[in-house]
Amino acid sequence: xxxxxxxxxxxxxxxxxxxxxxxxxxxxxxxxxxxxxxxxxxxxxxxxxxxxxxxxxxxxxxxxxxxxxxxxxxxxxxxxxxxxxxxxxxxxxxxxxxxxxxxxxxxxxxxxxxxxxxxxxxxxxxxxxxxxxxxxxxxxxxxxxxxxxxxxxxxxxxxxxxxxxxxxxxxxxxxxxxxxxxxxxxxxxxxxxxxxxxxxxxxxxxxxxxxxxxxxxxxxxxxxxxxxxxxxxxxxxxxxxxxxxxxxxxxxxxxxxxxxxxxxxxxxxxxxxxxxxxxxxxxxxxxxxxxxxxxxxxxxxxxxxxxxxxxxxxxxxxxxxxxxxxxxxxxxxxxxxxxxxxxxxxx
Amino acid sequence: xxxxxxxxxxxxxxxxxxxxxxxxxxxxxxxxxxxxxxxxxxxxxxxxxxxxxxxxxxxxxxxxxxxxxxxxxxxxxxxxxxxxxxxxxxxxxxxxxxxxxxxxxxxxxxxxxxxxxxxxxxxxxxxxxxxxxxxxxxxxxxxxxxxxxxxxxxxxxxxxxxxxxxxxxxxxxxxxxxxxxxxxxxxxxxxxxxxxxxxxxxxxxxxxxxxxxxxxxxxxxxxxxxxxxxxxxxxxxxxxxxxxxxxxxxxxx
Numbered sequence: 012x013x014x015x016x017x018x019x020x021x022x023x024x025x026x027x028x029x030x031x032x033x034x035x036x037x038x039x040x041x042x043x044x045x046x047x048x049x050x051x052x053x054x055x056x057x058x059x060x061x062x063x064x065x066x067x068x069x070x071x072x073x074x075x076x077x078x079x080x081x082x083x084x085x086x087x088x089x090x091x092x093x094x095x096x097x098x099x100x101x102x103x104x105x106x107x108x109x110x111x112x113x114x115x116x117x118x119x120x121x122x123x124x125x126x127x128x129x130x131x132x133x134x135x136x137x138x139x140x141x142x143x144x145x146x147x148x149x150x151x152x153x154x155x156x157x158x159x160x161x162x163x164x165x166x167x168x169x170x171x172x173x174x175x176x177x178x179x180x181x182x183x184x185x186x187x188x189x190x191x192x193x194x195x196x197x198x199x200x201x202x203x204x205x206x207x208x209x210x211x212x213x214x215x216x217x218x219x220x221x222x223x224x225x226x227x228x229x230x231x232x233x234x235x236x237x238x239x240x241x242x243x244x245x246x247x248x249x250x251x252x253x254x255x256x257x258x259x260x261x262x263x264x265x266x267x268x269x270x271x272x273x274x275x276x277x278x279x280x281x282x283x284x285x286x287x288x289x290x291x292x293x294x295x296x297x298x299x300x301x302x303x304x305x306x307x308x309x310x311x312x313x314x315x316x317x318x319x320x321x322x323x324x325x326x327x328x329x330x331x332x333x334x335x336x337x338x339x340x341x342x343x344x345x346x347x348x349x350x351x352x353x354x355x356x357x358x
Numbered sequence: 359x360x361x362x363x364x365x366x367x368x369x370x371x372x373x374x375x376x377x378x379x380x381x382x383x384x385x386x387x388x389x390x391x392x393x394x395x396x397x398x399x400x401x402x403x404x405x406x407x408x409x410x411x412x413x414x415x416x417x418x419x420x421x422x423x424x425x426x427x428x429x430x431x432x433x434x435x436x437x438x439x440x441x442x443x444x445x446x447x448x449x450x451x452x453x454x455x456x457x458x459x460x461x462x463x464x465x466x467x468x469x470x471x472x473x474x475x476x477x478x479x480x481x482x483x484x485x486x487x488x489x490x491x492x493x494x495x496x497x498x499x500x501x502x503x504x505x506x507x508x509x510x511x512x513x514x515x516x517x518x519x520x521x522x523x524x525x526x527x528x529x530x531x532x533x534x535x536x537x538x539x540x541x542x543x544x545x546x547x548x549x550x551x552x553x554x555x556x557x558x559x560x561x562x563x564x565x566x567x568x569x570x571x572x573x574x575x576x577x578x579x580x581x582x583x584x585x586x587x588x589x590x591x592x593x594x595x596x597x598x599x600x601x602x603x604x605x606x607x608x609x610x611x
Contacts, residue, residue, distance in 0.1 A: 013479065015479060015484050015485075016472060016475040016476060016479060016484065019451060019475040019478070019484055019487040019488070020468065020471045020472060020475055022487065022488050023449075023451055023471055023487070023488070024471075026449070026488065027466075235464070238464065239456065239459040239460075239462045240459055240460070242448070242452070242456060243456045243459040245445040245447070245448060246443055246444070246445055246448065246453065246456065246491075247441055247443040249439045249441040249443075250439060250441060250443065250503075251459075252408050253406065253408070253437040253438065253439045254437075254456065254457065254459055254460065254506075254510070255407075255429060255432030255433055255435070255460055256459060256460055257429065295447055298447075299446075299447035299448070299449070300445055300446075300447030300448045300452075301448075301452060303464060
């Protein structure tokens, strides 16, 4: 083997190690953000006490442990799980649809969830407790939107443009229907609808966290199985097809998984914007297009963004809790402008 | 032997080719030439399995291309389409590796890396291995995609205008490599070319297509005739002979 070939191989391995290192660094930042998220809130908990309680130290403060285990931990872990789901989904959708501005919400999923939730609130939950009816209806309508997008897409061989256009059509439809629900609702119900739409981690419980985490944990490895095919798609659909990759089947399967992850996440926390759009771009800046690293990095970036937003939502206005969806949008927009102006977005 | 029998090819409702029959032998390079819109790319895509013919059949060593066997068929083929898009975040070495995207496991073994790097070395691109594909010139990128095709270790090479963005030296590099590999590995090579002289120099046979019909096929000396070329291109063409008695095509404006 020539020295030049050995050097090229060594350089590639170094690149892989650097990418792993970056994943580790973001995971570390995420751990720090998690502790801060657990420590912050109406009652500020000492981070050392938080760590002691987390590690099961019998000498840990009992009040801290109660606040932590029954209130804050489900919320903080939900931020991580939803962040991972939205980050990974965003990266996958941007690749599948060959569109840097795409996010899971481009498929009309958030609008469908919003309408489902609004309908459940407006109808008083059809006799079911709101804690079941609202996420249930949100999930149901998100699944319906997904089925329509996939159905229309399949008629055209899952062409990227058809999927995007079907998603945008649904987005407008469900937005209009959601506005109708708000228009017809009483002021109290209207307020509840607005609050749901803003997105909040307050609704996290151990049960819905378990469901979201399970769906994400099953979907992620299934997506990772296609990491090389997804990387090849970054060279354009024509080349991916030339490489004999089943692009239509890949798009169908991946959109299904993304929809499932997104539907589950937003059913429980509402529509949290910008994570699915911005996190993949941040990940791409650090890692490149090798999806073996990009998908996990997008997930970690999404989790870091949502966890940090959760911390900020509690400290930004003393004594008040700003909905986390507002924080992600307010921080996400200028950040996105920076990405655009820095010409870092792939065209 | 790759064989197309009585193929009818359509794009939507438009018939591109009707009753097209051609065969391609192992160890031979066939150049597909003809004016734009003659159906060369559609034929190549049909041979690759990416375009379903509306009539006729395609066989490779007697085995017919079917919907069920499409993936196995495509695994035997290295197809280089005209499109050569680059992505910012893909390195040159990764682009070559992606030739095997359908079979790579999560962990990349050294053997795969070595094979990709060796291909890059063959085309003088090894020093660019870590560079982003987007920073390469169009010609360099075309060579990378040619290497990507070879990384698939194909039995059939289908190349659609592979030298369109290459300078003279790189045109020779690519065509010489194709000649050498076709001979050494007994590949079936089909290449769409607009440069008729390059086709005459490197191809064993030239198939002249016009309006979806096969107008001539045979060794360059026979296939490239001045009256036929003048008719299908709509310009006056003169065919001279070079020192090796090979056709030298000139268009007279």
